[in-house]
Amino acid sequence: MKSFLxxxxxxxxxxxxxxxxxxxxRYPCPRRAAYSECPQPGPxxxxxxxxxxxxxxxxxxxxxxxxxxHSSSFAGTRPVFSAGQTYQATMDIGAYHKGGxxxxxxxxxxxxxxxxxxDNLKTCMADASNGVQYKMPFKIPAGxxxxxxxxxxxxxxxxxxxxxxSSCADVVISGTNGGSLSGVAPLIANYGPNSPxxxxxxxxxxxxxxxxxxxxxxxxxxxxxxxxxxxxxxRRHN
Numbered sequence: 001m002k003s004f005l006x007x008x009x010x011x012x013x014x015x016x017x018x019x020x021x022x023x024x025x026r027y028p029c030p031r032r033a034a035y036s037e038c039p040q041p042g043p044x045x046x047x048x049x050x051x052x053x054x055x056x057x058x059x060x061x062x063x064x065x066x067x068x069x070h071s072s073s074f075a076g077t078r079p080v081f082s083a084g085q086t087y088q089a090t091m092d093i094g095a096y097h098k099g100g101x102x103x104x105x106x107x108x109x110x111x112x113x114x115x116x117x118x119d120n121l122k123t124c125m126a127d128a129s130n131g132v133q134y135k136m137p138f139k140i141p142a143g144x145x146x147x148x149x150x151x152x153x154x155x156x157x158x159x160x161x162x163x164x165x166s167s168c169a170d171v172v173i174s175g176t177n178g179g180s181l182s183g184v185a186p187l188i189a190n191y192g193p194n195s196p197x198x199x200x201x202x203x204x205x206x207x208x209x210x211x212x213x214x215x216x217x218x219x220x221x222x223x224x225x226x227x228x229x230x231x232x233x234x235r236r237h238n
Contacts, residue, residue, distance in 0.1 A: 022097070023125070024054040026133055027090040028079050028151060028169035031070040035092075039076025048074075054094050056163035063192040068111050068150060068168035081151075083175030084142035089153070091125065091134040091167075097157035098201065099126025101208055103186045104138050106173070107150045108223050114152065115183040115221050117141050122208040124155065145179040145223035148172055154186050156209070158201040162190040178225025184216035 024030050029038035033053045041049055050069065057065040081087055102124035105114040118138055128134045138151075149172070155165040189196040189209060198209035 022054050022056060022093070022095045022157070022163075023155060023165055023167070024092050025089060025153060025167040025169050026092040027088075028171055029073070029076075030167050030169055031068060031073045039074035041074050045074060053167075054092060054165075056161075057166045058164050058191040060162040060190040060195065060197050061193055065166075066111075067114075067166050067188075068152065069166070070168075071110075073170045078148065078170050078172045080172045080174050081140050083140050083144040083146075083173060086137050086139040089136045089138055091128070091136060091153075093125065093128050093130060093132050093134050095130050095160070096125050096128040096134075098159040099123050099128070100155050100157040101198075101213070102136075103154040105152045105154060105186050106144070106181065106221075107152065108145070108147050108181075108221055111150055111152075111168070113219070113221055114186050115181055115219050116186050116216070117144075117181075117183060119213070121210070121213060122158070126158070140173060140175070141181060141183075142175075143179065144173050144175040144181050146173055146175045146177055147223045147226075154188070156189055156198050158208070160200070162198065162200065164189065164191040164195075178223060180220050180222040182218070182220040185219045187212050187216055 024033065026035055029035065030053055032048055032050045034049050034051050057067065057069060101122055102120040103116050104118035105116050107114050125134060151169045151171045153167045157163055187196065189198045189212060196212045199207065201208065
C-alpha cells in the first residue's frame with residue numbers, strides 16, 4: 001500500500017491536481033501539497049498528502065476547512081525571505097474566476113494572529129487564465145521581525161460561487177531580531193453564514209466589498225528577540 005501511494009504521489013505531483021479545484025500557492029510550497037518540489041511525506045504520512053490543495057476553505061454558506069487547511073507542513077527546509085525585499089510567488093490556477101481580492105498576510109504564532117502586509121484588491125489574478133502557473137510579486141515589510149512565520153494568501157473570487165481561498169506556506173523571515181509589525185487584520189468574508197458577504201462582481205455594480213476592506217481593524221504583532229536567531233534560518237531566496 002505504501003509503495004502504491006508513493007508512486008501515485010510522484011505521478012500526480014507534477015501535474016494539475018483536480019479539475020474542479022481552483023487556486024493555490026505552488027511557490028512558496030503550501031502545507032502538505034502534492035508538488036514534487038515541495039517537502040515530501042515521511043513514513044506513515046502518505047495519506048496526509050492534500051491532492052485537493054486548490055479547493056476553497058469555505059463559502060458564505062459553509063466553513064469547510066480552517067484558515068490554514070493543515071496544522072503543519074511535512075518536514076523540510078523553509079524558504080527565507082528578507083525584510084524589505086520583493087519576491088515572486090507562483091500560483092497554481094485551476095479556475096481564475098475573473099480574478100478577485102487578495103490579502104497577503106503573515107502570522108508569527110502559527111495562525112492565531114494575522115497581519116496584512118500587502119493588498120491586491122478587485123483585480124488580483126484578473127489577467128490570469130485557467131490551467132496555468134501564474135507569477136505574483138509580494139513584498140516583506142522593511143521592519144518585519146525575524147522568525148518562523150506563515151505566509152498566507154487570502155483570496156475572494158470575483159465570479160462564481162461565493163468562496164474564500166487560503167494558501168498557507170511555512171517560511172522564515174530575516175529581519176530585525178525582535179520587534180513588532182503593524183497593519184490591519186485581514187477581512188475574512190464568504191466564510192460561513194456569519195461572515196461578511198461579498199457579492200459576485202457581475203451582480204455588484206463594481207462593489208467588491210470595499211467598505212468591508214476599509215473597516216479592517218488595526219493590529220500589531222510583537223515577536224521577542226532571540227539569542228538563537230541563526231537556528232531559525234532555512235534556505236535563503238533572492
